[in-house]
Amino acid sequence: MTYDLSPRPLNPAPKTPPMTWPNGAKSALFIGFDVDAETAWIGNNPSNVDRMVTTSHGGYDARVGIGKILELMDELSLKGTFFTPGWTALAHPAACEGILKAGHEIGHHGYLHKLPERERLEEAFEEIDRGFEALQNVLGVRPVGYRAPSGENFPELLAYLAKSGIRYSSSFRDDILPYRHASHNGIAGPVEIPVNFAFDDWNFGMSSRTSPRPLFGREAVLPLWIDEFEATHDWGGVTTLVLHPQVSGRPMRWHSLRDFLRHVQSKADVWIATGQQIANHFEACEAVSPSI
Template sequence: MNHDLTPRPLNPAPQAPLITWPNGAKSAVFIGFDVDAETAWIGNNPSNVDRMVTTSHGGYDARVGIAKILELMDELALKATFFTPGWTALAHRNACERILRAGHEIGHHGYLHKMPDRDRLDETFEEVDRGFEALQQALGVRPVGYRAPSGENFPELLAYLAKSGIRYSSSFRDDIRPYRHACSNGSPGPVEIPVNFAFDDWNFGMSSRSSPRPLFGHNAVLSLWIDEFEATHAWGGVTTLVLHPQVSGRPMRWHVLRDFLRHVQAKGDVWIATGQEISDHFEKVERQLIAQ
């Protein structure tokens, strides 16, 4: 493939509109979990399927992590969005059914957590289709939200997601407010609920023999999250969390997340919502702006 390096904005989406949050809230918080399970370790490196200690990182999700995260959400009376690869839903159906029974949103996160690749469009689209099919088969749901496995996207995939009924994405890192994607053919794409990389727990709490890096303790992570949230709150944006049960479902990191969410709740003027709720609100605001 020839790559077009012409100077231009590489994301053609229009600027995010100024948005008023519901119930007089000054900002929003989107609690999103990526229920990768073993797919985090085998999707982009299939040879790991025969490395049981390596994949046991992901096995923690169904054995411990999902249940502990659901306990936390119940304790704080919060609803979250669980972006779930189709493979995870089929392999760990009982654990994923508990997410659904607790009233949380299920989002699309590919089938085997393969990174989308513009040079392999057929494979990328198959990942989307198989993800839908597996979530329907295992859980009886067809998600409206999508988080890109390994956090990658490109124009053809955005258009395919929109065509497939995806109403919102939560992968891009280029704003603090939701905005509407623009497809290359001129049609509107999904709503984007952008991510702040500082709120990806994998950066601070996951290390392995194959990817060794430092781990960060309670005070380091909590102070970073609080400072970043407070600044985003002051700017009226959305704080989007990219969490993983195999990280934040671990004992100490569970307490980091609980302490952070308690801090957010104590503010009193924050709207904590699922991805679908935020997308619904954005679309309502969008219709009002168009009508003016």
């Protein structure tokens, strides 16, 4: 494959149109969970399927993590978006049904959590189709939001997502406000609710025996999250969380997450919303003031 390395903005999306947050809020908080379960360990490394201790990291989701996260969200009367691979729904239907019954949004997160590759378009599209099919069969839902497995995307995939009914993505790292992806081959791109890498709990709370890296405790993570949130709030942006039940569903991290969410709730001017609610609001603002 020939790569175009000519100097240009590699994301051609236009800037965010003028927008304010609902109800006089100064900023927004988007609580997003990636319910990877075992797919985090087998999607890009299928040989791990025979390494039961390795995959038990992901098995924590259905055995403990999802339930504890749902308890926390109920305790704080919060709703979030749970990006769920199709494989996870098929393997752990009861745990995933609990998410839906609790009133949370289900998002698309591929089928087997495979990294999307531009050189393998049909495989990338198949991951989308199989994910939709599994979520429909198990949960009776067809998501409108998508988070890229392993956090990657490309123009053809964005167009395929939009054509398939995905209205918003939450994967890119290049803004603090939502924006509309540029059209590709005449297909308007989805809305992007961008992510701040500082709020990905995997960076601080997950390691493995084959690729060890340090774990970071409460004294490192909670002040970082609070400081980053406060600065984003001051700038009027959206704080997007990338959380995993197999990480933040662990005891100490669960308490740290609760304290962070309580801190956000203590402010009267933060709109805490699901991905679909944020996308709806962006589209309403976009209709009044198109992107520049």
